[in-house]
Amino acid sequence: MTSTLHSNLTRVDGRGNTIRASETSALFILVSVIATIGVVAYMLFLLNPDARGDLLPYSMVLVAETILVGQALLSMWTILASGYEPRGFAYHEAKRTLLPSTPSRGDEMMLAGRTLLVDVFVTVYGEDIATVERTVTAAVALRGAHRTWVLDDGRSDDVKEIAARLGAWYVRRLSGNGAKAGNINHALSIAKGEFFAVFDADFVPDPDFLIETIPFFVEENVAFVQTPQAYGNLHTVISRGAAYMQSVFYRFVQRGRNRFNAAFCVGTNVVFRRSAIDEIGGIHTDSKSEDVWTALTLHERGWTSVYIADILAVGDAPETIEAYSKQQLRWATGGFEILLTHNPFSPRRKLTGDQRIQYFVTATFYLTGICPLLLLLVPPLEIYFDLRPMNLGVTVWTWALFYCGFYLMQIVLAWFVVGSFRWETLTLATVSFPIYAKALWNVLTGKDTGWHVTGAASRRSPFEFIVPQVLFFVFLALTSVVAIYRDVHNGTLTLATAWNLTNTVIMGAFVVTAFREQHLTRYPDRRTLPAQETEPMTNPVTIVARPLPRHPEPVLLAQGVTK
Template identity: 30%
Template sequence: MLNFPLLSDLGSSTAHLLLAIGIGLTLPFWVDVRNNLHRGLLLSAAFLLALRYIWWRGTETLAPAGLTLDMLASYSLFGFELLAMAGTVSSYLIMSRITLRSEEADTHAGWWGENEPRVAILIATYNEELEILERTIIGARALQHRNKEVLVLDDSRRDWLRDYCAEQGVRYMRRPDNKGSKAGNINHCLDRLAEDPVPPDFVAVLDADFVPHRGFISRCLALFHDPEVGLVQTPQHFFNADPIQHNLGISHSYPDEQRFFFDHMQPSRDGWGIAFCCGTSSVCRWTALREIGGLPTESVTEDFMLTLDLQDKGWKSVYLAEPLTEGLAPEGLKEYVTQRARWCLGLMQIARSRLGPLSKNNLRLRDRWSVLDSVLFWTTSFPFRIAVVVFPLLYWYFGTIVVDAQLADVLTYFGVFFLWGQMVQRVLMPGMVVPILHDVGQLIGAIPISRAAFTGLFKPKGHPFSVTAKGGDRTKITVQWQMMMPFLILLVLTLIALLLGIFMDRFSYQDAGDGKWVVLFWTIYNIFVLAMTVLACIELPRRERHIADLPDRGILVTDGDIRRLWISSLTIDQARLRGKGYPVGTKGTLRLRDVGDIPVEVIAPTVDGCRVRLLPTATQREALLVRFYAEGAAPGTARAQLGGLLAGLGQRLSFNSRR
């Protein structure tokens, strides 16, 4: 049986932890997150604590040298941890600065005077359905900027899409082949635009599933007052939950996985002058694009490489942290992981390219560091996450002591480092990183992403572009068995090991003494992470919903009755009305602001009213799409909410999958 450590041994360690917590609790009262000095002080302290922890790990916790399994396992885990810590320290350095450009955009709005710059808005598409393309095209047409041309670049050469574009009054392009994938498709369009009598001054790029807010172009153009700016990138927001949010039932209380990058990392990168293009939701200067010969095609992540190409020629890329577009996050777990594996592969291709950090080019030192930081993230974070759930099993099953440490020392070195990091994150990026859930987000794609990282490093060429599938039938529960199985096996092995290790002393071949408590906590934590990862592999049904929608008022007119009702749910084809029930089949009109009187029919009663089917005209349908996607604030939630997290997870664990 396990022996409890003496409480007296933990007194000093507890004092260290309380000191870190005490100082951390004062941070919100004096830290200005926009002050680079304040940020630098906080993250410098985190950096020093990281060095302190790593020094302790390397000097006091490793197995003795020798040809033993203990040494092999102990040094292997430390190697993974050391590389992951290098990536963490690099991110600390990046996060120590920040640049926010909204005031600059306000100051220089309309710098061009009476003659608006001409903007070409490129929508590259491959296999998206009309329902997805429709809202993007209509949103682009609804942009406030007048001097614009919307172009749909169809790499599937679909006649129905050509006809739809003609109806919408937008320009349609296709090419004879798909060489160069998305980058090649855009480059073909750029060459055709160069042949026009009047080429554009700027080029905006939208993915087929991203709808611009009405001020997208004008806000981005404001930053081009600086003639050295070649590209402006804006964040990506999503009107649907990503698969982890959705499958765990926490879409209302936990931010999507990309919020940390777009809301915090990109503004910090901009502070160093190394913000990079993310493809969609960006605007580029025409002369800059033509100078570099269009989008590079050597990588499947042409957007990041575009930034380096521009910088190589002396152009700056800047970031405007405003919600100016919203799109469709991957709806399925397989698509979610495939997308991130493609990003990882593309980054490795860039690292090995003519614009890599070790290649001969005109990139600044900070640009080379930018690439190295990304390489560290992809090659260390995900393999380390796998190692963290595997290595404790070596102790329980083989008696291998991977980390030879006393509990008091772990609290003093790791505990203080971890707690300080949490306190700093709580101030600089509140509600963004939640333990366990953050680990689930990394673990769920760790195997294919790790494979992509090392495949890209050692074989950078010859990989096809993997399109992220959108749309399709999402109305049934789907268990992703292939993705789940490694985590399910690890979960079962960990549970068995924990039970046998606690109740059968002889099962653990060596006694780690007080250090066994370290392995015990580590194992229990892994059980929660693995259980949540397995749960996330069970995909719940989805229905159309618009996160940005708020309860609104509408006027329902039926035969002989006019009533003002609350609209608690509104989609493109249905609405839920609160206030009065009507018989099924009742017909009338529903008056909505900025849309008009829409013919409706009652299709079902509800406890507080009824549900109606909308029968909008083509013009009304377009107005609805603009209202849903092109107006208002950012969709989704920007920070975690503990009460909502617990409620959502509790509901999910009770097998109530209704959303």
């Protein structure tokens, strides 16, 4: 799982596979520019009064495509800024002197002439024991003097034993207030490090994680350094789709946000400056997307963030429909909360103009996930009611030319990043609209969905989470039958029929995926399920366990810790 530094642009994992970090090549810039031109041309085509069709389907297409085009243009703008390199002279000089030149001083780290105290937090909440052990082992083995803390909100004695055996400190709080954010804030009341890193229980850090990130803090206004989320469990349709969906974001969009001081925290694989978090009152606890909100608050206070695209930790993408649905619901809820309760364009927000735009993109991004709902309904309107989004004078070839100029170039752009066309990503992007619609509704109504661990799974049927998708598949399949009968009777194949058949196939692929997953659920001996989550206890007692004396006491000790 872990990887070692190979060069600035490549890394090699434990199996010898080369993992490329991000570089902005001239070819990628060219593809991005062409894609941008395609986006603009398609939008001008839609807005042309001569191309306008019936009001209802045209309005649905216009609303959906306006959101998609707006996000695409803003993403292109950010991507084209991704050539910014955050490593300057100060970083390289700090890295050169970070570790002592004399072996007698061990793994002590020095920054700006002072010895560092670094805490490494591994947040745990019911994940598989083997997964936790793998991450804690890697965290303890990080280069550079540090103290590893296992923050166990799952209250597992097995996790406590692992922490003791591996030489990590173990913290168990018996109240679940604030979920993950509350867990970290509670640990900050005990740990006293000047900096602290956070890893989810399923993200295994590279040995050089601290060596590559800590030197950025030589600049005193840097609040946190974020690294990508990379995944090593790409063996299911869901995990591959979920991972590839984020490729462009982590390889290019986050890098581009460096130029605007708007790269935000993603909750894991990150290092914080303790004083910056203290200034804002701790990690944000009033949202399930505590990471984005914390970054937003820090930026409003004038702090700087840094994102580097080197893969310094490898974790697990959601493997099941349940895990994916809960993850996306949590993320989308956080975005919509910012949009509806903390609008970045409000004059009360102390953000730069660039930061306002970037956080607005973040807040509105999941609206793009609701757009497929509108587009899925357009072909049936023509098939059943003869309502067309475009004027009959517009030929299929004319429409296809502009349509491909937008969508085909987006696929080419994604192919450039991932290396091939990934149908799993297209499928998840099309079928996830019920999740995002639910997130928007929850924010509008103030409904609290509770906290769910991405990697924690259960034996529940996946069909419990995709009822709307199944109903849509049945509806689209029946509509396709009607459309084919109509076209055969008329002696011509229409665009609406082809469009509806494509949507039916995509929805059907997702339903097939659910059937396969349910088969595994019925035969649990064919896979290993993570430990079940336990109900939080109300007694706010804290247990701090000291690691067994398997090896000498760490060089740097936290203050005020009970033994």
